[in-house]
Amino acid sequence: xxxxxxxxxxxxxxxxxxxxxxxxxxxxxxxxxxxxxxxxxxxxxxxxxxxxxxxxxxxxxxxxxxxxxxxxxxxxxxxxxxxxxxxxxxxxxxxxxxxxxxxxxxxxxxxxxxxxxxxxxxxxxxxxxxxxxxxxxxxxxxxxxxxxxxxxxxxxxxxxxxxxxxxxxxxxxxxxxxxxxxxxxxxxxxxxxxxxxxxxxxxxxxxxxxxxxxxxxxxxxxxxxxxxxxxxxxxxxxxxxxxxxxxxxxxxxxxxxxxxxxxxxxxxxxxxxxxxxxxxxxxxxxxxxxxxxxxxxxxxxxxxxxxxxxxxxxxxxxxxxxxxxxxxxxxxxxxxxxxxxxxxxxxxxxxxxxxxxxxxx
Numbered sequence: 001x002x003x004x005x006x007x008x009x010x011x012x013x014x015x016x017x018x019x020x021x022x023x024x025x026x027x028x029x030x031x032x033x034x035x036x037x038x039x040x041x042x043x044x045x046x047x048x049x050x051x052x053x054x055x056x057x058x059x060x061x062x063x064x065x066x067x068x069x070x071x072x073x074x075x076x077x078x079x080x081x082x083x084x085x086x087x088x089x090x091x092x093x094x095x096x097x098x099x100x101x102x103x104x105x106x107x108x109x110x111x112x113x114x115x116x117x118x119x120x121x122x123x124x125x126x127x128x129x130x131x132x133x134x135x136x137x138x139x140x141x142x143x144x145x146x147x148x149x150x151x152x153x154x155x156x157x158x159x160x161x162x163x164x165x166x167x168x169x170x171x172x173x174x175x176x177x178x179x180x181x182x183x184x185x186x187x188x189x190x191x192x193x194x195x196x197x198x199x200x201x202x203x204x205x206x207x208x209x210x211x212x213x214x215x216x217x218x219x220x221x222x223x224x225x226x227x228x229x230x231x232x233x234x235x236x237x238x239x240x241x242x243x244x245x246x247x248x249x250x251x252x253x254x255x256x257x258x259x260x261x262x263x264x265x266x267x268x269x270x271x272x273x274x275x276x277x278x279x280x281x282x283x284x285x286x287x288x289x290x291x292x293x294x295x296x297x298x299x300x301x302x303x304x305x306x307x308x309x310x311x312x313x314x315x316x317x318x319x320x321x322x323x324x325x326x327x328x329x330x331x332x333x334x335x336x337x338x339x340x341x342x343x344x345x346x347x348x349x350x351x352x353x354x355x356x357x358x359x360x361x
Contacts, residue, residue, distance in 0.1 A: 001324040002040035006332040009056040012339040026342040035070040037353025043078030060095040067103035079112035082137035089137035093144035100168040112179030117269040172227040190218020193229040204306035205322040236332035239309040241351040253299035259337035313355035
């Protein structure tokens with residue numbers, strides 16, 4: 001099993017004129033350290049309008065800085081939003097190819113549909129259109145990358161014959177991944193022959209077995225959207241390592257609970273909007289969680305349900321082994337869910353790189 005870092009780029013309030021700069025600079029320094037320690041990859045989200053939760057609205061710009069400041073770590077869209085007008089697929093293809101070139105072939109191209117009301121509504125996107133638009137946009141991107149002259153006549157996009165440049169450095173194209181949080185979409189990613197980015201919040205590793213099984217079922221009958229099948233499984237969890245268990249809990253505990261509650265609240269806002277129930281995000285989240293109150297999903301809940309990796313190096317190794325045992329190929333470690341001090345995140349990455357990664361080599 002390989003290890004990657006995962007980032008939302010949170011910028012906690014109250015803000016000053018250096019808050020965003022500090023968040024991005026700290027992230028870059030952490031990634032530089034991970035590059036030296038042998039982490040496989042770094043992935044960031046694409047989010048819009050989410051305040052202190054995420055400032056990662058232009059990941060392609062950030063990836064240019066990562067490419068310039070690192071040598072080996074791979075750079076992953078986790079994910080590039082494909083519904084329009086988030087990103088036109090031709091522009092997405094051009095930007096991704098450019099990143100692949102300037103990073104010397106280190107791009108991992110993950111895509112997704114978006115899952116919050118504030119973002120979809122802000123861009124005027126009908127949530128019912130996101131799946132077919134994502135599928136069509138992915139086909140367009142493949143054409144842009146692999147055909148000298150490309151044209152398209154589809155439901156959402158019409159493109160006259162054009163030569164799209166540049167082409168990616170990796171041949172025939174960078175590895176393709178798709179984001180999923182439901183069992184059905186896990187299977188869909190397999191059917192499309194693309195890598196799985198399994199984003200299940202507040203779930204222990206063993207709860208992922210059935211979803212991974214559905215992905216493998218899809219892979220067996222895959223009709224690849226790309227030129228080859230990428231059948232890797234990546235999943236994410238919050239991770240914090242410290243010299244002692246007590247330090248790890250104190251440094252990460254409140255932040256881990258905050259992240260899970262904020263994430264599920266945003267997911268619930270979309271469901272409430274789509275269903276027109278007007279329950280409000282907390283009540284809708286409770287329904288989604290089978291009666292569990294959103295406010296109870298605190299650090300104690302996450303520990304009890306083995307939904308985070310936190311503790312000393314030995315504890316982190318033990319928990320990571322469980323992800324490997326259920327079939328995880330790439331573990332995405334969300335190391336900065338909110339406001340853990342930069343020096344504590346750096347120490348966590350150092351401990352993971354020197355004590356945990358070697359146990360999986």
